[in-house]
Each structure stands twice: as structure tokens, then as C-alpha cells.
Amino acid sequence: MVQALTTKSGFSIPALGMGLWRKSYKNNLLDPAAKVDAQEDIRERAGLEHAYESGMRLFDTAVMYGWGHSERVLGEFLSDIDRTTAFVTTKIWDDAMDESTMVASVDKSLENLGTDYLDLLLLHRAPSEPFSMETAASGLDACVSAGLVKNIGVCNFGSEKLEQISKLTEHQIVLNQVHYNVKVREAQASGLLDYCSANDVILQAWRPLAYGVVSESDFLADIAARYEATASQVALAWLIQQHQVATVFKSDNPDHIDENLGAVSLELSSEDMALISNEFPGQQAVSDTVPLA
Ligand SMILES: NC(=O)c1ccc[n+]([C@@H]2O[C@H](COP(=O)([O-])OP(=O)(O)OC[C@H]3O[C@@H](n4cnc5c(N)ncnc54)[C@H](OP(=O)(O)O)[C@@H]3O)[C@@H](O)[C@H]2O)c1
Numbered sequence: 001m002v003q004a005l006t007t008k009s010g011f012s013i014p015a016l017g018m019g020l021w022r023k024s025y026k027n028n029l030l031d032p033a034a035k036v037d038a039q040e041d042i043r044e045r046a047g048l049e050h051a052y053e054s055g056m057r058l059f060d061t062a063v064m065y066g067w068g069h070s071e072r073v074l075g076e077f078l079s080d081i082d083r084t085t086a087f088v089t090t091k092i093w094d095d096a097m098d099e100s101t102m103v104a105s106v107d108k109s110l111e112n113l114g115t116d117y118l119d120l121l122l123l124h125r126a127p128s129e130p131f132s133m134e135t136a137a138s139g140l141d142a143c144v145s146a147g148l149v150k151n152i153g154v155c156n157f158g159s160e161k162l163e164q165i166s167k168l169t170e171h172q173i174v175l176n177q178v179h180y181n182v183k184v185r186e187a188q189a190s191g192l193l194d195y196c197s198a199n200d201v202i203l204q205a206w207r208p209l210a211y212g213v214v215s216e217s218d219f220l221a222d223i224a225a226r227y228e229a230t231a232s233q234v235a236l237a238w239l240i241q242q243h244q245v246a247t248v249f250k251s252d253n254p255d256h257i258d259e260n261l262g263a264v265s266l267e268l269s270s271e272d273m274a275l276i277s278n279e280f281p282g283q284q285a286v287s288d289t290v291p292l293a
Contacts, residue, residue, distance in 0.1 A: 001055040002264050005246050007200045011151055011174040013120070014087060015240045016264055017058025018051045018257075019206065019250040020044065020070045032067035040252075041073055047252035048077045052086075054261055060177075060248040062091035062124055063109060071112035079114050088113060091124035091155060092139075097131035102139030106148045121149040122177055126161050126293035133161070137168035144171045153177070155206075158292035159195035166199070173201060177248075179287040180205035182214060182235050182280045186292055189285040197243050205239050205247040207289070209260075219281055229266050232256075236263035238276045 006012040022044070028034030048059070059077075061070045071090060078086060090113070096105035110116060121143055127136040143149040153175035154165060166173045176196060180187040180203065187193045187203060196203040209232055214220060220231035227234075239247045240263065251257050268276075 002057065002261070005202055005244060007174060007202060007244070009172050009174065009200055011172070011202070013175065013202060013204075013246055014056070014058040015246045016056070016236065016261070017060055017087070017089075017246070017248040018048065018056050019248040020059065020061040020074060021065055021250060022070075023211075025064075025066050025070070028066060029064070036066055036069050043252040044073055045077060047254070047257060048074070050254040051251075051257050052077075052081060054257060056257070056261070057085060058087040058089070058248065060089045061113075062122075063093045063096075063105060064091065064124060068108070068112050071109055075112050075114040083115055087119045088115065089120040089122060090118055091122045093124055094128060094131075097123065097127040097139060098135035099139045099142045102136075103142055103146060103148070106143050110148065117147065118149045120151045120153060120175065122152075122175070123154045123157075123165075125156055125290075126154075133165050133168055137165055140173075141170045151175070153201075156290050156293055158190055159192050161293050162192070162195065162201065163199075166201075175202040175204055175246075177204040177206055178292060179207055179290055180239070180245075180247075181208050181210050182217075182220070182238060182276055183210055183283060184287050184289075185283050185285060186287050188277075190292055192292060193242070193245075200244075202244050202246055205245060208236055208239055208247040208249050210235075217280075219279075220276070223268075223272050223275065226272070227266055227268070229262065230259055232259060233263045233266050234268065234272075234276070236260055237266040237268050238273060240264070241268055241273060 002014040140152040155177040214235040
């Protein structure tokens with residue numbers, strides 16, 4: 001079983017979870033009616049089942065992942081397990097960042113997921129016109145007050161915006177999900193990691209394997225050899241060994257899922273943690289995909 005991270009405020013989340021973003025969803029970002037590959041559904045469903053049987057409990061989706069399609073695939077899987085054993089996250093898109101639109105969007109997500117509550121609701125990005133931080137904050141609070149959502153958080157927020165929204169919500173912002181891995185170091189370079197650690201906010205890293213690219217890193221493979229581990233395991237362990245850092249990876253491949261789960265029992269020495277922090281080659285101080293807002 002994957003260990004949990006717990007904040008001082010009592011929020012608890014598995015350190016390692018399964019993401020549901022697919023590269024092919026890029027094709028229907030502009031066309032919500034675009035067809036989704038049914039074979040991908042079958043592979044993803046098998047991956048979810050394998051992950052659950054192997055002890056994974058956190059499943060991370062979003063309205064924008066196929067405009068409800070991902071939530072429906074996850075919902076079918078959830079209907080076959082005891083809902084209370086799963087931790088389900090979804091993310092609100094840009095068009096639903098005030099009280100009425102956000103509650104309506106969450107109602108739709110709950111219908112897609114076949115459940116009556118979310119463990120965690122995240123803003124997918126910082127609000128933009130016609131919405132504001134104030135309207136988004138009151139939307140998040142309304143979802144908690146209505147009993148639709150247990151916990152609230154954000155994605156891709158820099159420290160300034162994170163502080164701003166934390167002051168506006170009545171309920172605590174417990175987590176910030178950002179692009180962070182051995183290569184992409186914006187969370188460190190910008191001071192966000194320190195801010196989260198000091199303010200009882202979990203930083204959850206997305207794209208922890210850089211889409212699988214880290215599995216080919218000779219630098220990580222050399223370190224992995226000292227532990228009879230793999231490069232991907234080292235990349236994940238480097239994240240979850242940091243203070244209040246969790247992560248979500250995506251895989252439909254049972255061998256990769258088993259391999260990645262090995263990261264939870266891999267303990268890197270402080271020397272190797274520092275070696276990766278300081279010397280991993282080709283580090284980027286800003287995300288090339290979604291820079292912090
Ligand atoms: N909040 C946001 O803005 C945001 C943005 C992006 C992503 N996310 C979340 O973060 C999750 C994870 O990020 P991601 O899916 O973009 O990237 P990722 O987890 O770094 O990479 C996923 C890719 O890595 C491959 N992979 C997994 N384990 C492997 C291993 N041991 N060896 C080799 N390849 C491996 C997978 O292929 P196989 O299926 O073949 O294993 C898949 O193609 C997403 O699914 C999503 O839930 C959030």
C-alpha cells in the first residue's frame with residue numbers, strides 16, 4: 001500500500017497516485033465532440049484495475065481530459081470497487097470559476113464519476129476574465145459547504161497567487177499540483193516548494209517521469225544501480241522523499257505500474273538526493289509546458 005502524506009491541518013493523501021491525462025486528448029481540446037480511441041479506454045481501464053489491485057488508491061482526472069470522457073472512464077472503474085477506498089481528484093476548467101458555474105460543473109463531474117463526493121477539487125489553472133480569484137475562492141467554498149467536495153486546492157499556482165487564494169477561501173487550500181520532476185525545477189527555483197512546506201500545503205508533482213523520458217537517463221540509472229532499482233523509481237523516490245511532496249504518474253502498462261510502485265519502498269541516501277538536486281543534467285528553471293501563474 002502507498003503511504004499517506006498528512007498535513008498539520010489533518011488533510012491526508014497517498015504520496016503516489018495514478019493520473020488519467022492522455023496525449024491523445026490534445027486532439028479534442030478544441031473539439032469536445034472529437035472521437036476518443038476505444039482501445040485506449042480498454043488499456044486505461046486495465047491499468048486502473050491493476051493499479052488498484054497493487055495498492056494504488058489515488059486517481060487524478062479533470063473536466064478537460066476529454067471533456068468528461070476521462071471522468072466517465074474512471075466512473076465505470078469506481079462502480080466496481082468500494083468508493084470509500086478510493087481518493088478521487090478532479091479539476092475545474094476555466095469556464096466555471098464562480099459559485100454557480102463551479103457547483104454546476106462539479107455536479108456534472110459527480111454524475112460522470114458516478115459518485116456523490118470528490119476527495120479533492122482543484123482549480124486547473126488560475127482564474128481569468130470574466131472570473132477572478134474572489135469568484136473562484138467563493139466557488140470552492142460553496143462546493144465544500146454543499147457537501148460535494150471534501151478538500152480544495154489549485155494547480156499551477158506560484159507562491160503569490162497561492163497566498164492570495166489561501167487568504168480568500170474559508171476552507172484551507174491543501175494542495176498545489178504543479179509541473180515538477182528531476183528536470184523541471186520551477187517549483188524549487190521560484191521558492192514555491194519552500195512556501196508550500198512552510199504553509200502546510202502539499203505540493204503534488206505532475207509529469208514526474210517527463211512522459212517516460214527519465215527512464216532512459218544514464219545519470220539516474222547509475223544511481224539506481226546502487227539500490228538495484230530503476231531510473232524511473234529513482235525519479236519518483238526523489239520527489240516523494242522531499243518534505244510534503246506527493247506525485248501522480250500515468251501508466252496503462254502493468255509492468256510500469258509495478259515498477260513505479262517500487263519507488264515507495266526505495267530510500268535514497270541524502271547524498272543521492274542532493275546529487276540529483278544539484279547535478280541532474282539539463283535542468284529547466286521554468287516549465288516549458290505550463291509555467292507557474
Ligand atoms: N494539473 C495539470 O495541469 C496537469 C498537467 C499534466 C498532467 N497532470 C496530471 O499528472 C499526471 C501524470 O503526468 P503525465 O501523464 O503528463 O506524465 P508522466 O506520468 O510523467 O508520464 C506518463 C508516460 O510515461 C510512461 N511511463 C510510465 N511509467 C513508466 C516507466 N516506468 N518506464 C517508462 N515509461 C513509463 C507512460 O507510458 P505507459 O502507459 O506505457 O507506461 C506514459 O506515456 C497526468 O496523467 C495528470 O493526471 C496534471
